[in-house]
Amino acid sequence: LGGPENLPILEQHIDAFDTPSKEELRHKPRLVILGSGWGSVALLERLDKNDYDVTVISPTNYFLFTPMLPSAAVGTLELKSLMESIRHIVRRVNGHYLQASAEKVLFSEKLIKVRCKETNKEFYVPYDKLVIAVGSTSNTHGVKGLQFSNQLKTAEDAIEIRRKIVHNIEKACLPTTTDEERKKLLSFVVCGAGPTGVEVAAEIFDLLNEDLPRHFPRILRQEISIHIIQSRSHILNTYDKTISEYAMNRFERDNIDLLTNSRVKEITPESVIFDQKNEKGEIERKEVPFGLCLWSTGVAQNPLAQQVVQDLSGSQKNKRAIETDSQLRVIGAPLGSVYAIGDCSTVRNDLAEHCADYVRKYIIGSHGHQISRAHSIITDDDIKNVVLSYKEIDGLAEDIAQQNPLSAEALSWVNEIVPEYDVNKSGFLTFDQIKLVLKEVDSKVTSLPATAQRANQQGKYLGRKLSKLCKASTTLSINDIFDGDIDNAISKPFKYRHLGSLAYIGNSAVFDLPGYSFVGGLVAMYLWRSIYFAQTVSLRTRVLLFMDWLNRGIFGRDLLA
Ligand code: FAD
Ligand code: MG
Ligand code: MG
Ligand code: MG
Ligand code: MG
Known part of the structure; x- marks a missing residue:
């Protein structure tokens, strides 16, 4: 004991002496990383070993390859193929892992208050350098009844969706099920037409068309319906216009029911209630019954990020993300001690202020x-x-x-x-x-997207920089460091490079690459896969993914649950 609130402070990891390298690292600066997602993993990959005594803290002990989560949710891919043990990743830098959630950062004491959900016990972890990469949560838009819908953020979410789809289909085949119940069980409603919503809808469509006819009664075919509820007039509206239109045409041809200009009001255990604006601008209240409803309307702030912004409210001005400077340092925290990357963060545009x-x-x-x-x-x-x-x-x-x-x-x-x-x-x-x-310029600069691509770039940038910082601390002279700003002395500001977005639409991928867009076709599908394939973290996951595709090609999707 002895820390603030009389909680214990972690003095020493229980594996501190397990290997000679770990023992040696005890004397290095302590680098603590919050989160085990895209940002953190990219950072860990770039960090040289033996520079820091690294500790990763995260409630999930695996990295999740989110771009393919929609496929796992409908059984196109095995979920395990998308997961990589964080302990395996941390081992490369001889680091430590703690399964817990960060609750609060004490910036002047350089302590993180951490809680383990299972034991409900709290303790403090000290740091010299801290990286916050806790990601985002789903946006609720204050809608009632979200507990009756499903979300798709975690591995458990994917398992739950898959289980529901399979059980609904089986229930629909029972002789005791009425026509009306069957229609409801086979009604899939997706709220939100961003890439995740669109991909899930497309995956469900493929599943129903490719695999159901082989094994299930023919009557199911006529009773299945897929609905997408979208508040704007277009789907995929952050993408290039050709792509958005291609996707809309494609869905129309496939009889996927696109409900645009529609705002969800409430979700009941049976149906989604929404207001739709017609061409004359009149608002009509409507209702769609569902067997499965996916809620996927964008991201909101993670609770720890919220806490950080609140604790630094004198300096933090953005309500939706932790603001950093262009060196990715959290604004308002002691200079050079705390960084934030990925979905939970944004780089401030404040040209006017300076x-x-x-x-x-x-x-x-x-x-x-x-x-x-x-x-x-x-x-x-x-x-x-x-x-x-x-x-x-x-x-x-x-x-x-x-x-x-x-x-x-x-x-x-x-x-x-x-x-x-x-x-x-x-x-x-x-x-x-x-x-x-300059104020006008600031207002024109869009904030960074909440994508794996961005988190990955920021993680790599920071990993490289942290290693440079470690080495520079012994070689830089005072003259090299202007205004005491070591980060600026050794590294260029972070620069985001948009490499294009990808979304999957029913057996063809749509691309949004800088400069040109192209859509459709089998070639696109393979390109879509191979791009993700190359991004996949380890040989193990690469092999597993390949096996999954092979399996699906030969045997169809696995409908066990
Ligand atoms: P995450 O990867 O979400 O990692 C956050 C980590 O922090 C998790 O390990 C979490 O358990 C942990 N954590 C949470 N709270 C705490 C706490 N209090 N203390 C400690 N740890 C905590 N992006 C693309 O670019 N392309 C795509 O095709 C794409 N498809 C997607 C499909 C789906 C279904 C989803 C959900 C997302 C998709 N994304 C895609 C977005 C992408 O996954 C995110 O932008 C990316 O994960 C952000 O990385 P991150 O490191 O900020 O957060
Ligand atoms: Mg992360
Ligand atoms: Mg992730
Ligand atoms: Mg995606
Ligand atoms: Mg993050």
Whole structure:
């Protein structure tokens, strides 16, 4: 005991002396990683071994390959093929794993309050560096009756969906089942037409068309229905328009019932109640009975992330994610001690807030002074009286873009909006006007997507950086570290690269790659698979996935539950 609230502080892992490498690592800085998902695993893959004494804390002791979870939910793939033991992954860096959830971070004490769900016991884990990668939860939109629906986030969710589908089909075959009950059992409703909802609908469609006819009574075919309820007018609306349209046409042809412009009001044990807006703009209340209802309408904030934002409320401004700077450091936490990556985080766009700094640097830079001396010579008041020409603002924007790659694109068309802010058409902007320009730029930069792709890129970036930091701590001189900012001295800011999205639509994948889109066909299906195949973490999962596809091709889906 002895920690805050008189809870014990973890002094030493029970496996601290298990191997010579573990014993040696006890003297290294303690790196604690919260979560065992995409962000964490990418980080662990990039981290050099023997740099840190690593501890992963997560309630799930496996990594889950989420992009293929919809396939596992309907039995196209074995769930085990999508899971990889976190202990196996942690072993590479001679780290430790604790099955528990983080509840709170004490930033000044550098302690994490942790609870084990099964034992309901709490304790503290100390850290030197902390990475928060706890992901997101499902958005509820405050709808009543969600307990009657299913979600698809975890391995258990997939098992539950698969079990329900199989049992509903079997129940539908019983002689005691009425026609009406049968229709209800075979009605699948998906709320939310993002990639997950669309993929589940497509997988269910394939299952019903490819496997049911082989083994089940013919009558089932006519009684099956699939409905997608979507609040917007299009499905997959974050994708390219051609893709969205392709998917809609495809679903129409397949008799999948697309209910667009519809808002779910309530879910009862029997049916989904929703309001649909018709072409005249009138709202009609409607109801669809279901045997299985999937709720998949986007992400919401994880409870720990919520707690962190609340504890740092003086500095954190975003209500939906933990804000980091472009080095992925949590804003408001002691500099360089806490990072956040993946779904639970976002990189702040705050060019406007740092306008004075940028202008100061630009002026100093363009007059060739030594930065450190001039810093104090030009006061904030001097800066606020600055007036810059259009051409100078272009140069300023270029400088800022270099330091803020996430905003670079938005900054590249600054020259088009500058005249709008030059109220008296003088050819110059005042400091306050420049600040307004940067505000507009900030508002145009979209926040990072909640995707595996992003979490993976951030994890890799941070893993590499943490290893560099460890080595730099012995080689860097004070002169290398400007303003005490080691991160900035050794690494470039994080830069997100959009590599395209993929979604599965009934035996053909749709692609959204930067530059061009192409849709449909068998080739697409294999490409879809091979891309995921290459991303798969280990040889073991790769072999298992391959076996699953082979199996499905030869024997059809497995309908045991
Ligand atoms: P996660 O991978 O969710 O990991 C979070 C981890 O934190 C988990 O291990 C969790 O158990 C743990 N955790 C939670 N709370 C705590 C706590 N308090 N303390 C400690 N640990 C905690 N993205 C794509 O790019 N392409 C796709 O095709 C795609 N398909 C998807 C399909 C489905 C069905 C789903 C659900 C998601 C899909 N995604 C896809 C999104 C992708 O899975 C997420 O964006 C990604 O998992 C985010 O990674 P992360 O590391 O932030 O969080
Ligand atoms: Mg993670
Ligand atoms: Mg994951
Ligand atoms: Mg997906
Ligand atoms: Mg995360």
